[in-house]
Amino acid sequence: MTGTGEHPNAIEVRGAVKHFGAITAVDGLDLDVRPGICLGLLGPNGAGKSTTMRLLTGQAIADSGELRVLGHELPGESKIARSKMGVVPQLDNLDVDVTVEDNLAVYARLYRVGDVAAAVERCLQISRLTDRRKEAVDKLSGGMRRRLLLARGLVHEPQLLLLDEPTVGLDPQIRTELWSLIDGLRARGKTILMSTHYIEEAERLADEVAMMHHGKIIARATPGELIRKHVGRETAEVYGPPDRLAELRALAESDGLRVRPAGPAIAIMGAERSANGTIPDDAVRRAATLEDVFVLLTGEEAE
Amino acid sequence: MSSEIGARRLEPAAIAGVMSREVANFRTYWRGTAFSSILEPIVYLLAFGLGLGATLVNGVDGLSYVEFVGTGMVATAVIFSSALPAMFGTFVKERFQNTYDAVLAAPVDPEELVTAEMLWIGLRAGFFGCFPLLIAMAFGLDPAWGMLLVPLFGFTTALGWAAFGIAVAASVAKIDQFNYVTTLVITPLFLVAGTFFPIDQLPEGFQVAANFNPLYQLVELVRGAAFGFEAVDLLRYASLVAFSLVLWRIAVSRMTKRLID
Numbered sequence: 372m373t374g375t376g377e378h379p380n381a382i383e384v385r386g387a388v389k390h391f392g393a394i395t396a397v398d399g400l401d402l403d404v405r406p407g408i409c410l411g412l413l414g415p416n417g418a419g420k421s422t423t424m425r426l427l428t429g430q431a432i433a434d435s436g437e438l439r440v441l442g443h444e445l446p447g448e449s450k451i452a453r454s455k456m457g458v459v460p461q462l463d464n465l466d467v468d469v470t471v472e473d474n475l476a477v478y479a480r481l482y483r484v485g486d487v488a489a490a491v492e493r494c495l496q497i498s499r500l501t502d503r504r505k506e507a508v509d510k511l512s513g514g515m516r517r518r519l520l521l522a523r524g525l526v527h528e529p530q531l532l533l534l535d536e537p538t539v540g541l542d543p544q545i546r547t548e549l550w551s552l553i554d555g556l557r558a559r560g561k562t563i564l565m566s567t568h569y570i571e572e573a574e575r576l577a578d579e580v581a582m583m584h585h586g587k588i589i590a591r592a593t594p595g596e597l598i599r600k601h602v603g604r605e606t607a608e609v610y611g612p613p614d615r616l617a618e619l620r621a622l623a624e625s626d627g628l629r630v631r632p633a634g635p636a637i638a639i640m641g642a643e644r645s646a647n648g649t650i651p652d653d654a655v656r657r658a659a660t661l662e663d664v665f666v667l668l669t670g671e672e673a674e
Numbered sequence: 675m676s677s678e679i680g681a682r683r684l685e686p687a688a689i690a691g692v693m694s695r696e697v698a699n700f701r702t703y704w705r706g707t708a709f710s711s712i713l714e715p716i717v718y719l720l721a722f723g724l725g726l727g728a729t730l731v732n733g734v735d736g737l738s739y740v741e742f743v744g745t746g747m748v749a750t751a752v753i754f755s756s757a758l759p760a761m762f763g764t765f766v767k768e769r770f771q772n773t774y775d776a777v778l779a780a781p782v783d784p785e786e787l788v789t790a791e792m793l794w795i796g797l798r799a800g801f802f803g804c805f806p807l808l809i810a811m812a813f814g815l816d817p818a819w820g821m822l823l824v825p826l827f828g829f830t831t832a833l834g835w836a837a838f839g840i841a842v843a844a845s846v847a848k849i850d851q852f853n854y855v856t857t858l859v860i861t862p863l864f865l866v867a868g869t870f871f872p873i874d875q876l877p878e879g880f881q882v883a884a885n886f887n888p889l890y891q892l893v894e895l896v897r898g899a900a901f902g903f904e905a906v907d908l909l910r911y912a913s914l915v916a917f918s919l920v921l922w923r924i925a926v927s928r929m930t931k932r933l934i935d
Contacts, residue, residue, distance in 0.1 A: 391935065422935075428779045431935035450680035450781045458779035464772040466695070468702040477698050481691035481780040483679070507702070523776075 380439075381406045381531045381562040382427065387436030389422055389586075396422040398586030400436070406530075409553075409563040411577030413570070413661075415669055419586040420566035421461070424535045427564070428458055441530060454482060457529035459521050461536040467509040471500050471519060474508060475526055482527035490526050497552075498522035514545040521552055532556065534565040538572060550575055570662045580661065584669045594661050602629065602663040603641030607654040610636045623649050631666045638663060679781050684789060688782045692790030695777070700798070707802065711755070715747050715806035719813055722870060734872050737901070744810020745900045746869035748824060749831070749892040752803040756795050756832035757860055760839025761852055764791065764929075768843065774933055784930040788840055792922060795836035800829030807896070820899035827899070827911070831892045834918035837925035844928035868893045888917045 382404035389397040397419045404410045412420050425431035427440055429449030438445040440452035465474050472491050479490040495501040498518035500511075508516060517538075524532060537553065538546040553576055557563060567573055573580050574594050581591040590597060609619055616637045620630045623639045626649045630639050640663050642650050650656075679685070700707075722743050734742045767773035777787055804824055811817060842855050866873070866880065867889035873881055884890045891910040898907045 389935075425935060430775070430778055430933070448680060450783060453779060454679045454781040458776070460772065460775055460779070462772050462775075464776045466699055466771075466773070469698045473698045473701075477691070477695045478776075478780065480694045481688070481777065481782060483687050483691070483781065 379406070380404060381441055382564060383437070383439040384423075384426075385437040387423075387426060387433045387438055389419075389426060389431060389433050395586055397426065397433070400583075400587050402581065402588060404531075404562060404564050406562050407560050408578045409557045409561075409565060409576055411573035411580045412564060412566040412583055413568065413573045413577075413580050413665065414566075414583035415568055418568075418583040418669075420568075420583055421535060422586075423583070424458075424533055424564075424566055427533060428453060428456075454527070455529055456531040456533060457524035457527065458533045459524040459535065459537055461539055463516055463520055465508045465516060465520060465523070468507055470505055470507055471495070471511070472504040474519065475523060478523050479526045484527050490528075493528075494522040494526050497525060513541065514548055517541065517545060517549055518552060521549065525556075529561075531562045531564070534563060536566055536568070538567075538569065546572075570660065570665060574661050582665060582668055589668055590664070597664045598659045598661060601667055602659045603643060604659055605642040605656055606659045606663050607639045607642040607645075607650045607656045608633055608636045609639065609651060609654045611653075619651065629667060631663070633666075638666075640667065683783075684786055688786040689790040689793065691780070692777060692782060692787055693794045695773075696791070696794040707755070707798075711751065711802040711805045712809070715744070715751065715809040718747055718750075718806075719744060719809060738814070740810060740813045741815050741900070742872075743870060744806055744813065744815050745897045746867070746893045747806035747810075748803050748828060748896045749867050749889040750864060750869055751806050752799050752828045752832050752892060753835050753860065753864055753889055755802045756799040756835035757839045758856075759798075760791070760795055760836040761843050761855070762839075762849075763795075764840045764843035765846070765849055765852075768932065769849075778933060784933050785926045787933075788837070788926045788929045789922070791840060792833050792836040792925065795839075796829045796833040799832030799836070800825045803828030803832065807900075815900065818900050820903060822899075824896055824899050827892055827895045827914070830911070830914045830918055831888055834888060834914065834921045837918065837921035840925040841921065841928045844925070844932040863887050863889050866890070888914055 380403045382402060384400050384402040387397050387400040388395070400419070400423060412423065414420050422431060426433055426438060426445070429446050432446050441455050443449070443452040445452065466477070472495065475491045475494045476487050479487040484490045495504055498521065500515060500519060503511065503515065508519065511519065521537070534553065538549050541549070550572070553563070557576065565576060578593065579591060580594050580597060581588045583589070590601065592600065609616065620637055623630050623645070626646050628639050628641050628645060628649065630637055639650060640659060642656055719740060722739070726739065731739050733739060774787065778784065807815070807821060807824060842852070846852065866884055867887055868884070873884045873890060891913050895907055895910050898904060
C-alpha cells in the first residue's frame with residue numbers, strides 16, 4: 372500500500388477513459404510521473420487536462436483504466452492518496468471573508484495536520500503574507516491571493532502537488548511571481564504535475580512536457596528533446612501576401628520541411644536543414660520553440 | 675498521521691475539519707444572524723401576539739395567545755435558520771465559490787461533507803431556535819424544566835431541514851428554482867404547523883396531513899416542553915429522528931451525484 376517498491380512512480384495512469392455523455396474527455400490516457408520531477412501537461416483547451424486532474428483527486432471516476440497515486444489505487448484508496456497530495460485549483464476558491472491565517476488553519480485541519488499553528492506559520496512564510504495574516508482575503512491583491520492559494524495546497528507538506536492551470540488569466544507580473552514560487556518548490560524536490568495551456572509556462576517550469584490532445588498523450592520528453600525531435604534547431608518565419616506565402620510553403624514542403632501557419636505568417640521548421648533558396652532572405656530566423664512542436668502536433672495555435 | 679485515513683466511513687476528523695470551515699466563516703457574520711434571530715420573534719409576537727391576541731383571539735386551548743405563538747415560533751425559527759441557509763449556502767459554495775472542489779481534494783468524502791454541513795446547521799438552528807422561547811418569556815411565558823429539551827428538539831428537526839436544503843441545492847440547475855421550493859414546500863408547511871392557529875380547527879384531511887409535517891411535530895413537542903409532555907410526544911420525537919435520517923441519506927446521495935463525475 373505504501374507503494375515505494377512495486378510502484379515507484381508518484382502517478383501511474385494506464386488506459387484511463389472518461390466519458391461525459393457523448394464526449395470522451397479522456398481517451399486511453401497513459402501517464403507516469405516519477406518522483407521529484409515537474410511534469411507539464413500541455414494541451415489546448417478541451418484536451419482533457421482538467422478531467423485528468425479530477426480523476427487524480429477522485430472527483431471524477433474513470434470509466435475504465437487503472438490509476439494509482441503515490442502507490443494508492445483509485446478510486447478505492449483515493450482518500451489516502453488525497454491526504455498526501457496538494458491541489459492548487461485553477462479558480463481561486465479561498466474563503467474571502469475569512470482571514471489569511473484562518474484560511475490556512477481550516478485546510479490544515481481538513482488535511483489533519485498535527486501542529487496546525489506551525490503549518491500556518493510555514494505557509495505564511497511561503498506566501499510571504501505573515502504581516503497580512505489577520506486580514507480578510509478580499510482585502511488582498513490578486514497576486515497575494517494566488518500565493519495564498521498555492522501555499523494552502525502545501526499546508527500538509529504533500530509529497531505530490533497538482534497545479535491546475537496555475538497562472539491562467541493572471542497579469543504577466545503576477546504570473547512571473549508565481550513561477551518563481553513554483554520553481555522554488557521544484558528545486559526543493561517536490562513532485563509536481565502541472566496542467567497548462569501556456570507554452571512559456573511549460574518551457575520555464577517543466578522538467579518534462581507531456582502534450583495532451585483529444586484525451587491522450589501524443590508526445591512526451593524534455594522540452595529540448597521535443598523540439599529537436601519534432602522540429603529541429605531553427606524556425607524561419609515569413610510574412611507577406613497570402614499568394615507568396617502559399618508559394619513559399621509549397622517550396623519548403625517539397626524540400627522536406629514542415630510548415631505551419633503562425634498568425635499572419637508561416638513558420639518553416641528545421642530551417643537549418645533547408646537547401647539554398649528555400650528560405651527567403653527576408654525571413655526571420657529564430658531558435659525553434661515548444662510552440663512549434665505544439666502547433667505541429669495538435670494543429671492548434673497556442674497562447 | 676495518515677495511517678487511519680480512509681479506514682472507515684464518516685471519520686470524525688474529516689467532519690470536524692469541514693465544520694471548522696463553517697465556524698471560521700460564521701465568525702464573520704454571526705452578528706447579523708443573532709440580530710435577526712432576536713428581532714424576528716419580537717416582531718411576530720408584537721404583530722400576532724399583541725395585535726391579533728388583543729383584538730381577535732383571546733386564547734387558544736387554554737393558553738394566552740402570546741404563550742401559544744411564542745412556543746409555536748420555535749419551529750418557524752428552526753426551519754428558516756436551517757432549510758434556507760442550507761439551500762443557498764450549499765448552492766453558492768458548490769456553484770459560485772467552488773468551495774467543495776477544494777474540500778473534496780482534501781481527505782474528505784461527499785458523505786462526510788454533507789454530514790458536517792448538516793451538523794453545523796443543526797447546531798446553529800438548535801441554538802437560534804430557542805430565541806423565540808426566550809423572547810416569549812420576556813412577554814410573560816413561564817419557564818419550565820422541560821424547555822431544556824427544546825435545543826435538542828430544534829437540533830434534530832434542523833438536521834432534517836438542512837439535509838432537505840442540501841438535497842434541493844444539489845438538484846436544481848439554477849438558483850431561481852428555489853422559489854418553487856419555498857412557495858410549494860416551505861411556506862405551506864410553516865403556515866400549517868399549528869404555530870399561529872391550532873390545527874384542530876382545520877378540516878379533517880388537513881389534520882391528518884399535518885401529522886406528516888415535521889414542523890407540526892416540533893411545535894407540539896415545544897408546547898409539551900413548556901406546558902407538560904404527553905406520552906405521544908415520544909412518538910413525535912421519534913418521527914423527527916426518522917425524518918432527519920431519511921433526508922440525510924437523500925442529501926448524501928444527491929450531493930455525491932452532483933460533486934463526483
